[in-house]
Amino acid sequence: xxxxxxxxxxxxxxxxxxxxxxxxxxxxxxxxxxxxxxxxxxxxxxxxxxxxxxxxxxxxxxxxxxxxxxxxxxxxxxxxxxxxxxxxxxxxxxxxxxxxxxxxxxxxxxxxxxxxxxxxxxxxxxxxxxxxxxxxxxxxxxxxxxxxxxxxxxxxxxxxxxxxxxxxxxxxxxxxxxxxxxxxxxxxxxxxxxxxxxxxxxxxxxxxxxxxxxxxxxxxxxxxxxxxxxxxxxxxxxxxxxxxxxxxxxxxxxxxxxxxxxxxxxxxxxxxxxxxxxxxxxxxxxxxxxxxxxxxxxxxxxxxxxxxxxxxxxxxxxxxxxxxxxxxxxxxxxxxxxxxxxxxxxxxxxxxxxxxxxxxxxx
Amino acid sequence: xxxxxxxxxxxxxxxxxxxxxxxxxxxxxxxxxxxxxxxxxxxxxxxxxxxxxxxxxxxxxxxxxxxxxxxxxxxxxxxxxxxxxxxxxxxxxxxxxxxxxxxxxxxxxxxxxxxxxxxxxxxxxxxxxxxxxxxxxxxxxxxxxxxxxxxxxxxxxxxxxxxxxxxxxxxxxxxxxxxxxxxxxxxxxxxxxxxxxxxxxxxxxxxxxxxxxxxxxxxxxxxxxxxxxxxxxxxxxxxxxxxxxxxxxxxxxxxxxxxxxxxxxxxxxxxxxxxxxxxxxxxxxxxxxxxxxxxxxxxxxxxxxxxxxxxxxxxxxxxxxxxxxxxxxxxxxxxxxxxxxxxxxxxxxxxxxxxxxxxxxxx
Numbered sequence: 001x002x003x004x005x006x007x008x009x010x011x012x013x014x015x016x017x018x019x020x021x022x023x024x025x026x027x028x029x030x031x032x033x034x035x036x037x038x039x040x041x042x043x044x045x046x047x048x049x050x051x052x053x054x055x056x057x058x059x060x061x062x063x064x065x066x067x068x069x070x071x072x073x074x075x076x077x078x079x080x081x082x083x084x085x086x087x088x089x090x091x092x093x094x095x096x097x098x099x100x101x102x103x104x105x106x107x108x109x110x111x112x113x114x115x116x117x118x119x120x121x122x123x124x125x126x127x128x129x130x131x132x133x134x135x136x137x138x139x140x141x142x143x144x145x146x147x148x149x150x151x152x153x154x155x156x157x158x159x160x161x162x163x164x165x166x167x168x169x170x171x172x173x174x175x176x177x178x179x180x181x182x183x184x185x186x187x188x189x190x191x192x193x194x195x196x197x198x199x200x201x202x203x204x205x206x207x208x209x210x211x212x213x214x215x216x217x218x219x220x221x222x223x224x225x226x227x228x229x230x231x232x233x234x235x236x237x238x239x240x241x242x243x244x245x246x247x248x249x250x251x252x253x254x255x256x257x258x259x260x261x262x263x264x265x266x267x268x269x270x271x272x273x274x275x276x277x278x279x280x281x282x283x284x285x286x287x288x289x290x291x292x293x294x295x296x297x298x299x300x301x302x303x304x305x306x307x308x309x310x311x312x313x314x315x316x317x318x319x320x321x322x323x324x325x326x327x328x329x330x331x332x333x334x335x336x337x338x339x340x341x342x343x344x345x346x347x348x349x350x351x352x353x354x355x356x357x358x359x360x361x362x363x
Numbered sequence: 364x365x366x367x368x369x370x371x372x373x374x375x376x377x378x379x380x381x382x383x384x385x386x387x388x389x390x391x392x393x394x395x396x397x398x399x400x401x402x403x404x405x406x407x408x409x410x411x412x413x414x415x416x417x418x419x420x421x422x423x424x425x426x427x428x429x430x431x432x433x434x435x436x437x438x439x440x441x442x443x444x445x446x447x448x449x450x451x452x453x454x455x456x457x458x459x460x461x462x463x464x465x466x467x468x469x470x471x472x473x474x475x476x477x478x479x480x481x482x483x484x485x486x487x488x489x490x491x492x493x494x495x496x497x498x499x500x501x502x503x504x505x506x507x508x509x510x511x512x513x514x515x516x517x518x519x520x521x522x523x524x525x526x527x528x529x530x531x532x533x534x535x536x537x538x539x540x541x542x543x544x545x546x547x548x549x550x551x552x553x554x555x556x557x558x559x560x561x562x563x564x565x566x567x568x569x570x571x572x573x574x575x576x577x578x579x580x581x582x583x584x585x586x587x588x589x590x591x592x593x594x595x596x597x598x599x600x601x602x603x604x605x606x607x608x609x610x611x612x613x614x615x616x617x618x619x620x621x622x623x624x625x626x627x628x629x630x631x632x633x634x635x636x637x638x639x640x641x642x643x644x645x646x647x648x649x650x651x652x653x654x655x656x657x658x659x660x661x662x663x664x665x666x667x668x669x670x671x672x673x674x675x676x677x678x679x680x681x682x683x684x685x686x687x688x689x690x691x692x693x694x695x696x697x698x699x700x701x702x703x704x705x706x707x708x709x710x711x712x713x714x715x716x717x718x719x720x721x722x723x724x725x726x
Contacts, residue, residue, distance in 0.1 A: 085525075088452075089451075089523075155526075155527055155531070156525075156527075157524070157525065157526045157527065157531060157535065158524070158525045158526075159522050159523065159524050159525075159535070160452075160522065160523040160524075161520070161521070161522050161523075162448075162519075162520065162521045163518075163520045163521075164518055164519075164520065168518070168520060171542055172520065172522070172539060172542050172543070175538045175539065175541070175542045176535060176538065176539060178538070179534055179535050179538045180535070
């Protein structure tokens with residue numbers, strides 16, 4: 001895959017959708033990537049199968065409260081230092097970068113990092129969406145250790161962490177991120193090329209780009225939401241897809257707690273009925289209930305888009321009175337296995353409802 | 364200075380006094396040191412002046428809530444790993460260890476570490492007492508960086524931190540220590556031999572030992588508290604010394620908050636008067652007020668001892684009805700400079716009262 005600067009805005013738009021409400025503002029990622037590319041040139045994007053099995057791959061991402069990620073974006077030196085500290089700990093230089101998630105700012109932060117560091121970027125990630133916690137990746141489900149990892153803040157304070165398991169690492173990174181101002185750069189999940197081949201969700205940069213392209217064309221040609229849904233049906237992961245609800249935001253509660261943006265949003269139907277939909281989130285949308293009945297839940301994707309333009313609306317962009325459509329899609333099959341559901345299924349978020357694939361939920 | 368196993372219990376007793384209520388139970392440090400010495404032999408103790416100017420010196424300590432330090436003591440592997448991680452980050456092996464504080468468990472933890480690692484231990488520390496926070500050292504006052512530092516917990520989870528200043532490092536280590544269960548091993552303040560010569564409080568292992576010896580002799584010969592005071596008058600640092608109060612514990616409030624043991628204790632006079640003394644603490648005793656009038660305050664030492672046996676009573680050993688004497692002594696002159704007071708004087712603990720040396724406070 002070759003990407004040009006024209007593609008970056010499409011990736012940002014696609015990543016806003018795949019961010020399912022969280023992941024930080026991808027427009028910030030776009031600014032960071034464009035700036036890095038102006039100085040260092042466009043990085044090479046490689047497919048998973050092109051990797052050497054013993055290549056040293058590491059992830060690069062921002063972690064924190066989505067609202068703060070946009071206010072305290074990575075400056076570049078923090079990205080360089082995070083990679084350097086992890087390489088020091090590994091005693092080995094990185095051969096390639098991979099995104100931890102394709103949703104939100106973390107879709108394009110790896111483009112920025114790859115440009116700055118002159119490293120190839122892999123067209124894949126560890127979830128094919130966004131999730132709030134570090135252990136919630138297919139890498140972890142596949143037995144790749146999240147540590148050693150490096151965390152760097154905007155003052156270039158750095159931490160290098162080694163932990164037994166990804167949840168312990170998450171707990172530690174989270175309290176550190178709160179202490180460091182709720183926005184940090186993170187380089188983690190050092191893995192081999194064969195680990196990537198075994199565990200990554202493939203082709204997601206391309207998917208995000210094509211998703212963004214589809215929305216852009218839809219806005220020019222009319223009915224972007226329907227074009228988006230039609231496109232999703234053709235994808236390998238998001239092919240089970242439906243518009244769950246067409247409504248107006250009538251209540252929104254959000255609080256920044258334990259380093260997350262936690263709350264829920266209520267939509268009233270626009271069809272004149274009394275129907276309502278409630279969506280709960282922890283950075284990302286977790287579950288959509290219509291009149292008390294579950295319509296979609298993690299790890300399937302629940303996305304809110306402007307009902308006219310199809311623009312994805314993140315949790316921190318929700319406002320009273322907005323007119324939105326709720327779109328749900330299936331997650332990649334690798335995300336719906338029992339092992340995966342144990343790490344990022346509904347119960348991992350404290351929900352009581354068992355996971356049911358979107359396509360098996362009756363109207 | 365040569366120390367033998369007989370000396371270790373004396374050091375533990377002396378360190379309990381110099382811990383001024385905090386620093387964790389030195390008996391735990393004694394057990395750890397004895398165990399390490401049985402397996403690895405007695406370490407060499409060297410004087411500050413014997414150090415090469417360019418020797419690589421590092422500190423080793425436990426950090427956390429004093430009560431928890433006694434319950435979750437260092438296992439040894441954590442000590443080894445903390446030193447190893449710091450050495451990896453420095454790219455250089457340590458030539459010698461130094462204590463960060465001489466109060467409490469951290470008086471003897473470096474003996475344990477020196478025995479395990481086969482490194483010489485320096486007869487000095489960074490405060491000549493105990494303090495609750497990482498930045499509160501003469502090393503920091505003298506411009507030595509507290510980082511890079513390594514933190515290790517009982518599951519051998521490790522963090523290596525680089526920060527701009529010792530207070531930022533403290534804030535980060537503190538939230539990490541709470542997340543890791545309120546008791547961690549810490550290797551920090553990498554410095555040169557000449558840094559040690561310039562900034563350390565010298566001879567404090569010897570002082571702690573002699574203080575413990577004096578108490579032991581006092582218990583055999585009678586009037587240990589008076590013998591202790593007589594001995595302190597002969598020391599280079601603690602020579603301003605007085606018994607502030609003779610009383611009975613009538614109230615004690617303690618809470619574990621933000622990773623510290625915070626509270627205060629009230630003593631009623633035993634001389635039949637209505638007089639009372641209140642002592643506030645954050646791990647260590649901070650200020651003693653008699654009937655509302657300040658009698659001693661940090662960084663001078665405020666110590667509670669059993670009025671009969673002279674046994675130092677730590678904050679977490681305080682109980683209603685205990686009969687105690689309150690002894691205050693001067694801190695080392697290097698601890699009372701304006702630069703030092705800015706880092707660990709009364710205002711650094713949120714107290715309003717300005718520092719007045721013990722010897723200048725009128726009865």
